[in-house]
Amino acid sequence: MTPTARTIHHIAREQRHLAWDNSIEPVLRIASGETVTIDAVEASGGQLGPDSTIDDMARLDFAACDPVQGPIYVQDAQPGDTLQIEMLDLEMADWGWTAIIPGFGLLADEFAEPALKIWKLQDGFAEFVPGIRLPLEPFCGEIGVAPAETGAFSTIPPGPNGGNIDTKHLTKGATIYLPVLAPGALFSIGDGHAAQGDGEVCGTAIETPMRITLRLTVRKDLHVPELQYCTAGPLTPRTNIAPYYATTGHGPDLMEAARNAVRNMIEYLERTYGLSRANAYMLCSVAADLKINEIVDAPNWIVGAYMPTSIFTGMGRS
Amino acid sequence: MTPTARTIHHIAREQRHLAWDNSIEPVLRIASGETVTIDAVEASGGQLGPDSTIDDMARLDFAACDPVQGPIYVQDAQPGDTLQIEMLDLEMADWGWTAIIPGFGLLADEFAEPALKIWKLQDGFAEFVPGIRLPLEPFCGEIGVAPAETGAFSTIPPGPNGGNIDTKHLTKGATIYLPVLAPGALFSIGDGHAAQGDGEVCGTAIETPMRITLRLTVRKDLHVPELQYCTAGPLTPRTNIAPYYATTGHGPDLMEAARNAVRNMIEYLERTYGLSRANAYMLCSVAADLKINEIVDAPNWIVGAYMPTSIFTGMGRS
Numbered sequence: 207m208t209p210t211a212r213t214i215h216h217i218a219r220e221q222r223h224l225a226w227d228n229s230i231e232p233v234l235r236i237a238s239g240e241t242v243t244i245d246a247v248e249a250s251g252g253q254l255g256p257d258s259t260i261d262d263m264a265r266l267d268f269a270a271c272d273p274v275q276g277p278i279y280v281q282d283a284q285p286g287d288t289l290q291i292e293m294l295d296l297e298m299a300d301w302g303w304t305a306i307i308p309g310f311g312l313l314a315d316e317f318a319e320p321a322l323k324i325w326k327l328q329d330g331f332a333e334f335v336p337g338i339r340l341p342l343e344p345f346c347g348e349i350g351v352a353p354a355e356t357g358a359f360s361t362i363p364p365g366p367n368g369g370n371i372d373t374k375h376l377t378k379g380a381t382i383y384l385p386v387l388a389p390g391a392l393f394s395i396g397d398g399h400a401a402q403g404d405g406e407v408c409g410t411a412i413e414t415p416m417r418i419t420l421r422l423t424v425r426k427d428l429h430v431p432e433l434q435y436c437t438a439g440p441l442t443p444r445t446n447i448a449p450y451y452a453t454t455g456h457g458p459d460l461m462e463a464a465r466n467a468v469r470n471m472i473e474y475l476e477r478t479y480g481l482s483r484a485n486a487y488m489l490c491s492v493a494a495d496l497k498i499n500e501i502v503d504a505p506n507w508i509v510g511a512y513m514p515t516s517i518f519t520g521m522g523r524s
Numbered sequence: 525m526t527p528t529a530r531t532i533h534h535i536a537r538e539q540r541h542l543a544w545d546n547s548i549e550p551v552l553r554i555a556s557g558e559t560v561t562i563d564a565v566e567a568s569g570g571q572l573g574p575d576s577t578i579d580d581m582a583r584l585d586f587a588a589c590d591p592v593q594g595p596i597y598v599q600d601a602q603p604g605d606t607l608q609i610e611m612l613d614l615e616m617a618d619w620g621w622t623a624i625i626p627g628f629g630l631l632a633d634e635f636a637e638p639a640l641k642i643w644k645l646q647d648g649f650a651e652f653v654p655g656i657r658l659p660l661e662p663f664c665g666e667i668g669v670a671p672a673e674t675g676a677f678s679t680i681p682p683g684p685n686g687g688n689i690d691t692k693h694l695t696k697g698a699t700i701y702l703p704v705l706a707p708g709a710l711f712s713i714g715d716g717h718a719a720q721g722d723g724e725v726c727g728t729a730i731e732t733p734m735r736i737t738l739r740l741t742v743r744k745d746l747h748v749p750e751l752q753y754c755t756a757g758p759l760t761p762r763t764n765i766a767p768y769y770a771t772t773g774h775g776p777d778l779m780e781a782a783r784n785a786v787r788n789m790i791e792y793l794e795r796t797y798g799l800s801r802a803n804a805y806m807l808c809s810v811a812a813d814l815k816i817n818e819i820v821d822a823p824n825w826i827v828g829a830y831m832p833t834s835i836f837t838g839m840g841r842s
Binding site for chain 2: 454498
């Protein structure tokens with residue numbers, strides 16, 4: 207077989223798996239430099255749909271969440287190489303969901319009740335409530351290769367193989383580098399997100415089915431210790447068009463500082479925009495970005511939560 | 525005295541102090557809504573200048589660093605109120621410095637030797653080495669009020685009173701909110717930075733003398749638990765004009781993940797641009813932004829270090 211770089215392969219949404227495991231049989235074998243289109247189910251693996259209600263949340267099987275489509279065996283990829291992934295296209299469905307899943311998320315101890323928001327994705331935007339509208343900047347939460355170690359590893363935590371990296375800046379046009387850890391790399395992808403804040407604080411983004419087109423290339427000349435990437439262009443170009451309101455948390459522990467920054471943002475959103483506490487938490491997850499502003503002025507660090515004011519299209523700020 | 529909002533006061537660079545202490549006598553008393561221009565010495569308090577060399581670093585007295593100009597007593601400001609600080613203007617000097625100070629910084633254990641870079645600040649830019657040029661986006665590292673507690677507290681760590689917040693997004697036009705903790709607020713400011721990455725990872729930014737003009741207003745109608753702010757507009761508009769190269773660190777500890785992200789960026793800069801390890805570390809401090817990409821996929825979080833490629837004006841990337 208001597209495929210050209212123009213060869214286009216396809217993976218269907220049914221060709222998926224629920225663990226990172228280097229013994230899973232590839233669903234596709236390609237040469238380095240080839241292009242693949244992948245239809246990816248959203249993070250619930252089909253348990254939720256555009257008509258789902260909060261009752262469906264109660265039945266959600268978390269163990270069936272975050273499936274990935276693949277794996278793809280890339281010829282000549284060997285441990286020590288780098289797999290280059292070019293995100294050529296990302297096509298969202300016309301709906302998505304965001305949820306508070308009990309026991310999951312940065313403030314899981316404070317949000318015991320489930321919540322569900324079904325979104326309509328239209329013309330590049332999604333309305334949260336009247337007067338709050340998010341521009342969509344789609345990417346995939348799960349991007350990974352098979353681990354070096356034998357065995358089945360959950361797709362929930364990210365690792366040296368990438369996986370559930372939930373990194374919002376990997377939009378169309380980004381070039382991603384992952385270390386090859388097993389022969390053939392065994393690349394898989396999924397968990398489409400239409401929009402997300404850095405941190406994904408409630409645990410979910412705007413989760414949506416996604417059609418992904420990407421090119422996989424083995425780089426023998428490059429070594430990366432873990433995930434690296436070059437973004438498509440300036441960061442969040444559709445959101446970073448107006449001031450941001452920022453809340454902060456400070457202290458000797460970055461995790462607690464992040465929790466305080468988000469708590470303070472939730473309180474700000476409740477007070478300023480009249481959102482319920484659950485809605486404020488979900489809005490942080492899909493729109494607010496966590497930054498480490500300083501990490502050197504011992505013993506106290508500062509984490510900021512940044513909410514783009516550009517999403518508030520029809521509500522006054524006090 | 526019935527000053528108008530147009531009254532302009534002045535504080536000289538000599539009117540400074542080296543501790544947050546609510547017993548320090550104010551150098552100025554103003555009414556709420558008044559404007560003040562402050563000449564601030566840079567972070568070394570005059571120990572370094574445009575002609576300093578690495579030998580001057582050996583003599584640097586760290587205990588004399590990070591002085592703040594003030595304090596300003598704002599009439600009617602009482603504990604429980606909020607002090608609103610509008611950054612009306614920030615005027616840099618024509619020089620700045622960045623240093624690796626032994627024992628200080630995110631990777632202090634790996635950088636035992638001091639280093640010093642003296643910058644020329646001109647036409648809104650500063651050259652690091654030929655082919656690397658940073659746009660200047662000036663702000664102040666130290667912005668604070670006196671603490672509630674009696675006693676003298678170091679100006680190095682930030683706290684509930686603000687202080688050494690080293691937050692790069694507080695540029696001209698930002699509106700900052702701090703809780704009033706002592707009668708009169710006792711506001712002080714200093715530590716001019718011409719440019720800095722989120723994190724300030726080596727411990728110093730482009731440190732520069734700064735002339736600051738700001739308006740202080742007591743907000744009885746507002747309560748903030750700690751620092752909050754609204755930025756002047758879109759974030760880093762002069763830097764976010766091209767792709768970013770990002771390195772990451774993942775794991776169950778955000779601090780170690782941040783350290784790994786920066787280590788990986790240093791290695792990338794050495795390999796790609798031929799920078800020395802010390803120069804790569806300093807460039808991260810003045811230009812790379814730390815973001816928490818995900819903080820929910822237990823047990824592993826991801827921190828990214830983002831280097832704007834827009835600063836590389838004349839060097840090829842491999």
